[in-house]
Amino acid sequence: MSSGDKFEVILSVNDLHIEFHDHKLPQTAVEDFDLELSRGEIVGIVGESGSGKSLSALAIAGLLSRHDMYKSGRIMFEGEDLLTCNRRKLRTFQGDEISMIFQEPMTSLNPVKKIGWQTEESLRIHHPEIDKKERRLRAISMLAKVGLHEPEKVYDMYPHELSGGMRQRVMIAAAMIGHPKILIADEPTTALDVTVQAQIVELLKSINKEEGTSIIFISHDLSLVRQICSRVLVMQKGVVVESGSVNDIFLRPKDIYTRKLIASIPKVDIHAS
Amino acid sequence: GCAKKDGETGSQNAQESQNAQEGTQETSSVDSDEVFTVGIPQDLDSLDPHIAQSAGTREVLFNIFEGLVKPDENGNLNPAIASGYDVSDDATEYTFTIRDNVLFHNGQTLTADDVVASLQRYKDTGASVFEIVDSIEKVDDTHVKVTLTKANSEFISYCTVAIMPADCEDVENNPIGTGPYKFVSRTALENLVVEKFDDYWDTDNAAHIKNVEFKVEANPDNIVTDLEGGSIDMYARITSDQADQLSDAFDIYEGEMNLVQALYVNNAVAPFDNELVRQALCYAIDPQEIMDFVSGGAGVEIGSAMFPSFGKYFDESLNDTYNQDIDKAKELLAQAGYPDGFTFTIKVPSNYTPHIDTAEVVVEQLEAIGVTANIKKVEWNTWLEEVYNNKDYEATIVGFDASTLNASALLYRYTSDAHNNMFNYANADYDKAFAAAQATVDDDEQVKYYKECEKILSETAAAIYIQDLPEFVALSSKYTGYTFYPLYVQDIAKIKLAE
Amino acid sequence: MIKYFKDKKINSFLLWGIILTGIMLLVVVIGMFWTPYDPTKMNASQKLQGMSLSHILGTDNKGRDIFSRVMYGSRITLAIACGTMIIGAGLGTLLGAITGYFGGFLDEVFMRIVDAMLAFPSILLALVIVSLFDSGNIVVMAALGIAFIPSFARIVRSEVLRCRNMDYVENARIQGASDFRIIFLHIMPNISGVLWSSVLIGFNNAVLAEAGLSYLGIGSQPPYDSLGNMLSSAQQFMLKNPICVLGPGFAIVWMVLGFSFLGEGLRKKA
Amino acid sequence: MKEWNEKAIEIKDLNVYYNKRRKSIFEKKGKTRALNNVSLDVYKGEVLGLVGESGSGKSTLARAIMGINKDYTGSIVKTDEYPQMIFQDPYGSLNPARTVHWILKESLKVDRKRKWTDEEMEDRIRTVCEQVELPEDYVNRYPSQLSGGQRQRVSIALSLMQSPKILIADEPVSALDVTIQAQILELLDHLHKKLDLSILFISHDLRVVYNLCDHVAIMKDGQIVEYGVTDQIYKSPTADYTKTLLKSAGIV
Amino acid sequence: MKYILKKAGMMILTLFVVSILVFLAFNLIPGDPATRILGTEATQNQLAMLRQEMGLNDPIYVRYFRWVTGFIQGDLGTSYSYGSVSALIMDKIPITIWLAVMAFLLMFFISIPLGIFTARHEGSVIDKFVVVMDQIIMAIPPFFSGIILTLIFGLSLKLFVPGGFISYKKDFWGFIGYLVFPAIAIALPKITMCVKLLRGSVIEEISKDYTRTAYSRGNTTRGVLYRHVLKNAMIPVITFMGMALADMVSGSIVIEQVFNIPGIGRMLLSSINNRDYPVVEAIIMGIAILVMVVNLIVDIIYRLVDPRIETIND
Numbered sequence A: 001m002s003s004g005d006k007f008e009v010i011l012s013v014n015d016l017h018i019e020f021h022d023h024k025l026p027q028t029a030v031e032d033f034d035l036e037l038s039r040g041e042i043v044g045i046v047g048e049s050g051s052g053k054s055l056s057a058l059a060i061a062g063l064l065s066r067h068d069m070y071k072s073g074r075i076m077f078e079g080e081d082l083l084t085c086n087r088r089k090l091r092t093f094q095g096d097e098i099s100m101i102f103q104e105p106m107t108s109l110n111p112v113k114k115i116g117w118q119t120e121e122s123l124r125i126h127h128p129e130i131d132k133k134e135r136r137l138r139a140i141s142m143l144a145k146v147g148l149h150e151p152e153k154v155y156d157m158y159p160h161e162l163s164g165g166m167r168q169r170v171m172i173a174a175a176m177i178g179h180p181k182i183l184i185a186d187e188p189t190t191a192l193d194v195t196v197q198a199q200i201v202e203l204l205k206s207i208n209k210e211e212g213t214s215i216i217f218i219s220h221d222l223s224l225v226r227q228i229c230s231r232v233l234v235m236q237k238g239v240v241v242e243s244g245s246v247n248d249i250f251l252r253p254k255d256i257y258t259r260k261l262i263a264s265i266p267k268v269d270i271h272a273s
Numbered sequence B: 001g002c003a004k005k006d007g008e009t010g011s012q013n014a015q016e017s018q019n020a021q022e023g024t025q026e027t028s029s030v031d032s033d034e035v036f037t038v039g040i041p042q043d044l045d046s047l048d049p050h051i052a053q054s055a056g057t058r059e060v061l062f063n064i065f066e067g068l069v070k071p072d073e074n075g076n077l078n079p080a081i082a083s084g085y086d087v088s089d090d091a092t093e094y095t096f097t098i099r100d101n102v103l104f105h106n107g108q109t110l111t112a113d114d115v116v117a118s119l120q121r122y123k124d125t126g127a128s129v130f131e132i133v134d135s136i137e138k139v140d141d142t143h144v145k146v147t148l149t150k151a152n153s154e155f156i157s158y159c160t161v162a163i164m165p166a167d168c169e170d171v172e173n174n175p176i177g178t179g180p181y182k183f184v185s186r187t188a189l190e191n192l193v194v195e196k197f198d199d200y201w202d203t204d205n206a207a208h209i210k211n212v213e214f215k216v217e218a219n220p221d222n223i224v225t226d227l228e229g230g231s232i233d234m235y236a237r238i239t240s241d242q243a244d245q246l247s248d249a250f251d252i253y254e255g256e257m258n259l260v261q262a263l264y265v266n267n268a269v270a271p272f273d274n275e276l277v278r279q280a281l282c283y284a285i286d287p288q289e290i291m292d293f294v295s296g297g298a299g300v301e302i303g304s305a306m307f308p309s310f311g312k313y314f315d316e317s318l319n320d321t322y323n324q325d326i327d328k329a330k331e332l333l334a335q336a337g338y339p340d341g342f343t344f345t346i347k348v349p350s351n352y353t354p355h356i357d358t359a360e361v362v363v364e365q366l367e368a369i370g371v372t373a374n375i376k377k378v379e380w381n382t383w384l385e386e387v388y389n390n391k392d393y394e395a396t397i398v399g400f401d402a403s404t405l406n407a408s409a410l411l412y413r414y415t416s417d418a419h420n421n422m423f424n425y426a427n428a429d430y431d432k433a434f435a436a437a438q439a440t441v442d443d444d445e446q447v448k449y450y451k452e453c454e455k456i457l458s459e460t461a462a463a464i465y466i467q468d469l470p471e472f473v474a475l476s477s478k479y480t481g482y483t484f485y486p487l488y489v490q491d492i493a494k495i496k497l498a499e
Numbered sequence C: 001m002i003k004y005f006k007d008k009k010i011n012s013f014l015l016w017g018i019i020l021t022g023i024m025l026l027v028v029v030i031g032m033f034w035t036p037y038d039p040t041k042m043n044a045s046q047k048l049q050g051m052s053l054s055h056i057l058g059t060d061n062k063g064r065d066i067f068s069r070v071m072y073g074s075r076i077t078l079a080i081a082c083g084t085m086i087i088g089a090g091l092g093t094l095l096g097a098i099t100g101y102f103g104g105f106l107d108e109v110f111m112r113i114v115d116a117m118l119a120f121p122s123i124l125l126a127l128v129i130v131s132l133f134d135s136g137n138i139v140v141m142a143a144l145g146i147a148f149i150p151s152f153a154r155i156v157r158s159e160v161l162r163c164r165n166m167d168y169v170e171n172a173r174i175q176g177a178s179d180f181r182i183i184f185l186h187i188m189p190n191i192s193g194v195l196w197s198s199v200l201i202g203f204n205n206a207v208l209a210e211a212g213l214s215y216l217g218i219g220s221q222p223p224y225d226s227l228g229n230m231l232s233s234a235q236q237f238m239l240k241n242p243i244c245v246l247g248p249g250f251a252i253v254w255m256v257l258g259f260s261f262l263g264e265g266l267r268k269k270a
Numbered sequence D: 001m002k003e004w005n006e007k008a009i010e011i012k013d014l015n016v017y018y019n020k021r022r023k024s025i026f027e028k029k030g031k032t033r034a035l036n037n038v039s040l041d042v043y044k045g046e047v048l049g050l051v052g053e054s055g056s057g058k059s060t061l062a063r064a065i066m067g068i069n070k071d072y073t074g075s076i077v078k079t080d081e082y083p084q085m086i087f088q089d090p091y092g093s094l095n096p097a098r099t100v101h102w103i104l105k106e107s108l109k110v111d112r113k114r115k116w117t118d119e120e121m122e123d124r125i126r127t128v129c130e131q132v133e134l135p136e137d138y139v140n141r142y143p144s145q146l147s148g149g150q151r152q153r154v155s156i157a158l159s160l161m162q163s164p165k166i167l168i169a170d171e172p173v174s175a176l177d178v179t180i181q182a183q184i185l186e187l188l189d190h191l192h193k194k195l196d197l198s199i200l201f202i203s204h205d206l207r208v209v210y211n212l213c214d215h216v217a218i219m220k221d222g223q224i225v226e227y228g229v230t231d232q233i234y235k236s237p238t239a240d241y242t243k244t245l246l247k248s249a250g251i252v
Numbered sequence E: 001m002k003y004i005l006k007k008a009g010m011m012i013l014t015l016f017v018v019s020i021l022v023f024l025a026f027n028l029i030p031g032d033p034a035t036r037i038l039g040t041e042a043t044q045n046q047l048a049m050l051r052q053e054m055g056l057n058d059p060i061y062v063r064y065f066r067w068v069t070g071f072i073q074g075d076l077g078t079s080y081s082y083g084s085v086s087a088l089i090m091d092k093i094p095i096t097i098w099l100a101v102m103a104f105l106l107m108f109f110i111s112i113p114l115g116i117f118t119a120r121h122e123g124s125v126i127d128k129f130v131v132v133m134d135q136i137i138m139a140i141p142p143f144f145s146g147i148i149l150t151l152i153f154g155l156s157l158k159l160f161v162p163g164g165f166i167s168y169k170k171d172f173w174g175f176i177g178y179l180v181f182p183a184i185a186i187a188l189p190k191i192t193m194c195v196k197l198l199r200g201s202v203i204e205e206i207s208k209d210y211t212r213t214a215y216s217r218g219n220t221t222r223g224v225l226y227r228h229v230l231k232n233a234m235i236p237v238i239t240f241m242g243m244a245l246a247d248m249v250s251g252s253i254v255i256e257q258v259f260n261i262p263g264i265g266r267m268l269l270s271s272i273n274n275r276d277y278p279v280v281e282a283i284i285m286g287i288a289i290l291v292m293v294v295n296l297i298v299d300i301i302y303r304l305v306d307p308r309i310e311t312i313n314d
Ligand SMILES: Nc1ncnc2c1ncn2[C@@H]1O[C@H](COP(=O)(O)OP(=O)(O)OP(=O)(O)O)[C@@H](O)[C@H]1O
Pocket: A020, A029, A047, A048, A049, A050, A051, A052, A053, A054, A055, A056, A103, A220
């Protein structure tokens, strides 16, 4: 990774605005969301439950397509506005350039399809020139890379045969198989064991280092965010209340909500007792 | 009104039969492949005429089998297999002369041996009418003698028993007779297919139509649509309502069903063991109103256990023994000790709509004299078991037919020791009159005794007699020649293409 | 159900269900006290009349007013359906709940019998029962009821099985609730949604099955005809007097539609 | 530091078994052992933290103490006959078809220790709701109409209805937001001090345990690998697993 | 495999229970087969002889045992009116099976596309129309829709001859042709239910998280629907279809009556009316076996489609 790359902005989100219209009153879910993501950078988004983290992420991944939803703003990626470009164009990015790991590892995999089939799906769609054997090899090596033992075996298994941690890894493998430029990880470690959590975080870090993938890391575990992110956005009720470098946010929080959030992290100060 | 129409049809037929020969040739040459399809209400219970129980089967087998004598549309018994017969003066010996050159459907010539074997076979099945037969002997190659254990002037009417080859086997699957039609195939629940027998002995009465299918129409609701749709060409015994629904493509022949329809009551259970009660019911009922509802006014009122087509035995005056009179009925009820009426159940077989309809009207009519009747529909077999065999009933509405051409077929069942006396009717006078009728060889005297029997039945109100139901037959206008018989018979040989 | 009204969030299925069923019930209730004509009174001069002001649905082949008969027949059909459900859903629920909750050998045996009964489609089972006994409304009711028991027992059993190891049941046990209290006070309310919609579906099936049985000639005794009886006996007049068929036919469709909309609505709420 | 000597729960050599799934009715019943010779004491008036990875048998132990898991060997002695439990899953442990009020009242109706009159019941419900800071008007709602935090409070209220002496809290906060988490922990701490409850507090969050518990037991694979006073263990863990845990939680 | 063996074992056990129920039912009811065969004119002597010959005087368990062993050896007994029951059933079974199979195929090929289509266009005018029509057709008694079909397509449009059943032995294609409308009448209610079920199931599956995952890989909507959603959505439908196939056989009891088709249903009905109990018993056992075999097949298909089942089910 050269230092020149460091500041090359590959994704910029301006004034993202998301509103629901399915209830009587329009309900604003995300307002004035701005984000710039540079190559090889890990940006964290934190905030309370329901603050709009996932929605923003989905918007970036081009996965908000509901009719009763109103969206405005700009999401620029490779010269295209992901919010307004046609679906065909959008699909060429999805799974290839931009990948997403979803919040719910238990339900985000198709229960009746084999792990291998699901892992290599992006390849099948975007690179039909790669033959079956090759695809399989790549999928297996990807599964191995995310730390699954016996990837050949896992390849032929179904999601329900895996534990939560394993499924989350499969999700990551499937997201990474096309070597995307941007990886969006929506609370990838919630509902997992501390030890597994740590492994997944390590995995994300290594992917970021080795492949130079930019990562948007969503979590409400602040200590985790502090460990891996370089920049952080704090959201509350659909609004970005504060953003800045990790150190700025954790050491010099300006916003009241950010302070409250940081204060409620249980602390273990062993030497004090 | 119906008798008139019946007569018309009959005379028309007489004319036709003169140029039957010609007609036959025409039919077979013009459309030999067209199948004439007759709808029948239920599957045949057997193809063995000696075993078959149901009237519906017998009327179909009429076309395949013949007996020594054969009934005609006017109620006469004509010589058939027998070209003639002699009865001894004491009416205990019947000698039959066997007709020459009668061929079975399999090409064999009929012999006296075949006749003896068939009659013997029938007797061996345990048939009750042959219980009086003592012996059956071959006199010579053309004569057969039947000896009875006691005098019976009506025996000849039982001699319609089917004659089959002596060496016949597996009658169930391969019935062989001498009738105008021969068996082709049968499929359970589907059909019976027959074909014109070209070597039929009675060339004057040979069949006109080559191919005939008797098709099982188990669902009465389908009759109208199936007739209209063209899958059946003829259906006997449709209801007047069904007749009304049919289009011009069908001719409706109207005749009589030859049934004694009545509200039969169990004479042994209270309150019907009381003659006054039975008479009260007779006064409460108006047969004409019933006919209006059930068959649009068609039908013939009867006052006793005899229907009009048995001409000489029928006594029309008995219709007036009781005429509807509500006050009289109430009075009789009060006399019998039921001033406030009573409640009873009528068990009606569910397979025949006119009886159910009749029951509904009867219920209404009885309401007027304060008697409450409930209808209970039962399956035919349940009816046979509960009502007919076990006599476990209060009242029922059915019609009795005559299986043979004589009055005792209808009247025997009222004698106090008759095995089929399901009414539990017991009347010494009646028994005496019936016995006298049986014993006499003189026809007039016999008629007189039978009429006396009928009178007793009427006066003692053995049952609440209603009507002889009208019979409506739907026949496609493409065909003509339907003929009513006073028995359960569908004589297909008489039907031919319309001009 | 009152709870749903309170919520004031009635979906359109529920709304239509309530309207259709409500009108039907109203007609039935009125029919208990008053009908335009005596439904069993025959009139020879009024046979097979078409629609007119005096007979809004015409008359049948015995001159009886069809509208009055439909009012009356609806009551009988409804009664048969209710009776069927009381027997089928009632016993089925009881058996399913108890065997499902306690499990063990009893459950094993019961399930074999239920499996055996489920091997006969319900109309066949009813047909057999009716053929073994007799015809008539009560027998039809009992036969259909018995035929419905296994499916209800199955549904309830699997629901109870699902619930019985839930934490809230364990919690109730910890608090000290007895087994029967747990079954009826704690578990039952949770399966009431499933149960209600099964009952409504069952209602429909009962009405349709009764009509089917009537068509096969099994069912009510005249002159007290159910809608199914009326429909099947009117069939022969259909060519020239279609109104005879439309009256009862329409009533059946109305009734079934009302129930199935209700069921659909309830299911959507649940 | 306080002295601990009176025991509320005493567990000795506990083995708990689960039935293996049978493949056919003819197959013999197989068993798996979920707890392996566990011995553990909970002292009166303390909060004992039970930590361990997912699937290590924490809930199994809790359920065995409560008598839900009946298939065990070893001994469990409780000073209170009717201990109460806050279940791991706040969604599943409240009857979804009943209102909060009904659920709370039902607990008093089936109380085996005493009979309650209607008034007493209402009083008790009010008191407990106040204790867990559940607003009065929430009691008429169905569990599904409450937020996760409120539901968790109802769970706690329910477990307190019969005034138990022993409370087992199975991961009462892991499903919640950090801010609500803090609120509930404070509540538990407060109740425990005020009511002199003995609490077995199950969690896998080491930070939470550190702030709340007097003693900690660390579980792995159905065994207790380490037990001691909280500070001691956090300062100088001896078992390898404890070290890994502390490390991956970013504490040391 | 082990599972299938286990299921088959269960099936035999259940069949055993069924056979006992059936046999008891038809042997304990009042009514004497001998009277039924010989009719009302038979003498007591004849009746007694026939009873002896038919073994009706043996204790019930002996008769049961005789019946069951006969059944296992393929001897279904002797009909009171038609001779060998096996031959009779063999003759009629193709009719009903064809009818059911045709109805099933109709259901399959109509309801699946329709279900998917309406789910995809949820809320559109066509969807609403289909949903409402669905409910209405569901409310029509099957025999009645049969009658209406007869009226419209038979009498008015003359597309078939009402009651003009053609035997499969005579003219196979004519036979199939005649069965088209009866098959429609049988299939109609099943089609409506299947459409409703599939529609609901697809709509439910479409809203699941994994479809979002599928989109995120760059799938087209079609791809998501056919490669991901359909298989999941079919799972509840498979059970229904299995039940429907079994129901169709019994549904034919009524429809065979409406269209005058001499199949198993008609035979059952007429045998019940004639108290021809050997036939009734054989048919009921046959249907029970069929239902169970279908269930077994459904189970196997289920397992093929849904890999989770092995661990979820008991
Ligand atoms: N499909 C939807 N319809 C209506 N409102 C929605 C929908 N999806 C999300 N919302 C609302 O949008 C807001 C933001 O939701 P979002 O899923 O982005 O939250 P989040 O920050 O990811 O929370 P969590 O940490 O719980 O995942 C919430 O208030 C939620 O209620």
